[in-house]
Amino acid sequence: MKKLAKITLRIKIILFAVVVLVTACTTGTKTGVQNLTPEETKNLAKEAWLFGMPLVMFEKQIDYSTHVTQPEETRSPINQFVHYRKFVDASNRSIVGFNVDNLYSLAWIDIKDEPLVLAVPAMGDRYWMMQIVDAWNGVPAAPGSRTHSGDDPHVFLIAGPDWKGTVPEGMELLRSPTNLGGIGGRTYCSGDEDYVTVNRVQDEYILIPLSAWGKSYTSPEVPLKDGADGKTLVNEQLMALSAEQFFSNLNRLLVTNPAYVEDNPMLEKIRKLGIAPGMPFSIEGLADDLVEALEEGVAQGKASMGAEMKNLGKMVNNWGLTYDMGRYGTKYAYRAAWTFVGIGGNVIEDAFYPLALNDINGKQLSSEHNYTLTFEKGEWPPAAAFWSLTMYDLEGYLVDNPLNRYAVGDRSNMKPNSDGSLTIYIQPESPGADKESNWLPAPKSGPFKIALRLYAPMTKVIDGSWVPPGIVPQK
Template identity: 45%
Template sequence: MIVSRHLVLAAVAIAIMLVGCGKSAPPPPPKVEAPPAPAANEDVKRLATEIYVYAYPLVVMDLTKQVMIAKTPLNTFQHRRAFPDASSTDVVNPNVDTLSSQAWLDLAREPIVLSVPDARDRYYMMPMLDAWTNVFQSPGKRTTGTKKADFVIVGPKWKGELPGGVEEIRAPTDMVWLNGRTQTNGKADYAAVAKIQDQYKLTPLSQWRKSGAKAVHAPPTPQTGVDAKTAPVEQVAKMNAQTFFSRFASLLPGNPPAKEDATVVEKIKKLGIVAGQPFDMSKLDAATAKGVEDGAKSAHDAIVAAAKGSTGDLRNGWTIHWDLGRYGTNYGLRAVIASFAVGANAPEDAIAPTTRLDGGGRPLDGANKYVLHFDKGKTPPASAFWSLTMYNDTHFFVANPIDRHAIGDRDRLNLNPDGSLDIYLQRDNPGKDKESNWLPAPKESFNVILRIYWPKQDLLERRWTPPGIQRAT
């Protein structure tokens, strides 16, 4: 009996287990909602936005330097020997007026001597930009003439004696972009310009003293981890706040803010950015970190949006920038220009009105014919020269049957009987009697740039404005 009873109890236990297996699982415990992410600290966001806008040109300049010195070492000229053609897409809004001679200088170790030859009255300019994109000096025909000369460019902290026969130029930052240009009158002028370019020399002061003005350059330093293919502004766009502000902080010791930036400097300290030290967001509380990240993104989005709009003065359909190259405390304009035209000239060197509209505000289109008319004595007021350049809707040159991309006062233009000047902007040849004044247009939409080198006072003081482009009837 005892065994039988055990068997019965076992059977009952198995039955209970089987019944239990058929039942549904007990309901899960109530789901606990995760606490919402902390809201961004709005005060910090505003602070980060302001500092990002302030810092943006410095970071863009550093990345531009990094990309360029991957091909050409520091303190060494990189010369362009020929104009781009209609197949070239490496330079946006190229010109066929000048050939460039560019170099990035590092003044942290010692001054650099810039030697220029006798240019025999040829127009050239050597604008020097500090790390914040301000033009602080521009040797050349306009300022120093065209005779042989030697300039010693010294950094903000340098102290010492200079040799005789040289002119001192003190840079506000250790980073300097020398963005030289030499007047070039067409392809036939390439060889003459190349001879001048080859005589532009950059020599460290210590070597200058030893070798008697003989430029000696160190071999290129291998660049590791450098993205030389992605545009600098695109690289900046990919940076998170920590990367951006850390890079900014690393650049501050050698490229100090200007005296008029004292208010912003205090705000930089308030955000926790220390010159020469990485910006570590892991030390921030969640709300502060989000405020910094959101502020950086907000600032970048605002810069991009502003660059797509009109940042200049609109006159007769032309957009004119009167005050580029030296920005003072206009940090917003400085950042926007750095996003699409880093290296812009000071107005005394060149002013370049642009337009994609006719005088009536309608987009320029190759389906139509246009005339740009200058009354007698009212052509662009240039002490050097002027040109009008044609671009397609992507800002590159336009292939055309006469291989002409620009027209200007160095060309053999035919004047009207009353002394006025007409330039014809259209796709088809206007005829032999007008071909000398024809600037070929594409069949689609287009835009033009009117470059005025060494503007006269009428333009600098805004008394002269280019006339609107008129649609021909």
């Protein structure tokens, strides 16, 4: 009997331990928050939101952009290219920060199950790039005309962080630190007359699973993802998430999209809030002051991101100059702000993106005023490939105008001044027939921002010895 009693007691102890373990797993977040003060909870929630924002937004972008069963004009299913056959216009609000310099070939990828093979034909002298973007908005690789000869075709193998297979002969491995990612394919297009040629090149791009390489393969029709929102703009989806929704998504996504090694101190810090790969997150049973503190922390995170958006990079002549795009390190508010402005910005060796929200006097750019931007002789944007100046609304979308002119640049047939300088007129109405070739139309009303892009910027851009001049308001 004593022996039976001991066995029964041992079973009870084991069962109690299991219950405790299960309870810890299912309410770990709640218990963690309960051990914090409201002030600690608020501060950690702010930091955790800024840290995790790119990953959570990235999935929303993927869900939005892949919410089709087969490729369409501006969307395609996961792991399939959508080729933009012509330049986008102001009606396209699918992705913030679209440029009108290249025709896009975009793919949103999930390589959790197996790698993808990306094949690019011989491109000759044409500018091209196949930028790989990870789910933290970093750029682990960007093969293109800057790095690879256009005389030969190239075959790349895009593999996730846990893949341990053998790279087939003739393929170049591109390793992504996350399983969710994107391919930002860009092919130079000089304009309408170049569409046919560029479209033919796009049709030669190949993106297929590794298991299909060398076999006959047709991209499948893909069922729509349950719960995905293919209608609401991605920025709006992100900002509408409650603290509980946001942190639940973050914990789930961290399982297959690990943070960088340099993020370990932050991960350790926010673990006290219940942020960890695969850990459930729930506010059920939390005291009201702690729930309120979570929401206040998230609100502060959003405000901090918003403040950072007004100062994206080093400020010179009221242009935000970013020399570390795609390499944000542990500057989490800065990384969140750039992600909100535009997913998939290039590293500086490939492109330089000065961004202006204010004029030379520090006043917000607004349709209430006319402006000029003048590059002096010999100081036009120094780009080995090409450059452009693009108009956006404050949300990062192209601005409607009567000419459907969203950008001007070195291919716009602008007229230099008699002294060799170049003046661009930035205003809602035409500056007159003699100046219209140099006109960048502004919106009819409200504030706006302007992006200058230099593709394959020259050394004096990279080392900071060339910077754009300020935008000057006209009386």
